[in-house]
Amino acid sequence: MPKILVVEDDANLGNEVVGTLERAGHVVRWCTDGATARREDIESYDLVILDLMLPNVHGFDLLKRWRESSEVPVIILTAKTDTHDKVRGFSLGGDDYVTKPFWPEELIARVDARLRRPAIISSSRDIGPLTLFEDEREVKVNGELIDLTRVEFDILALLISRLDKSVSRAQIVERVLDEESEGGFRTLDVHVSRIRKKLGDAGVHLETVWGIGYRFASSPKTKA
Known part of the structure; x- marks a missing residue:
């Protein structure tokens, strides 16, 4: 079963995301702050769902750090809808961008679509x-x-x-x-x-x- 890392500091939303993913058959690890997520072995996951506004370490800083050594797919999940933030997220290596609020079915569809794609070979x-x-x-x-x-x-x-x-x-x-x-x-x-x-x-x-x-x-x- 795919293993997914969820990085989200909001307790209610985190519970909703984790529950949705687990009901869809995924194994989920949930981190509530950036410092904890930074210590994770990112290569042990098949996909990451990443909030941006996190305690201790910003989501963009995590994404930038991960992209130095990993191509694990990252879906950015955030309330920030500014175009500049979306562009920055993609430029740093984000694979998809889901804005809050969202339908659980949409999140699962995006997760499944991302997991079906072959890993990108770095050029x-x-x-x-x-x-x-x-x-x-x-x-x-x-x-x-x-x-x-x-x-x-x-x-x-x-x-x-x-x-x-x-x-x-x-x-x-x-x-x-x-x-x-x-x-x-x-x-x-x-x-x-x-x-x-x-x-x-x-x-x-x-x-x-x-x-x-x-x-x-x-x-x-x-x-x-």
Whole structure:
């Protein structure tokens, strides 16, 4: 039987979720705070149902930590309906998003659908000290996770997909920044500057091609 971890601090809702899952034939472990959930062996579960507003440790912090080493499916269950929160949840590696209040039948349907899907095989790319994880939308330098915004990741991923080739500023703005204002190029330059700073030693791979745009070089001209 599938083993599910429920992380929910609300006693009434937690009881409802656990009861619903157990009646559907699942084995359930219930944690009521983020610190307890953080100590769990996440790989021992088939799926996680995760609240965001938790005591001690925020749900997003748990999700980010788990995604450093695990692909266990995570369904975010929360009263937060803001689009920004949903986007952040998916960008950090959430697999589904259920807002409160919800029908128990809906939750079970989403759980069953997620469990039927095959596990995603991580796709990664190494360039020097940098590793880009495409599926997880994460970047590590020398094994340490780099905190990039959605736009910063998209710019970096685009340049790495064209490794050693120049990509014009116009192409990057069109592909990544969408409907930007007249200051699109200036906005792009600011993003690139921030990416370089965040990448540290690996920042030298992100080169400026004067008069054209940018390039991510496998062998940078300037050594760190």
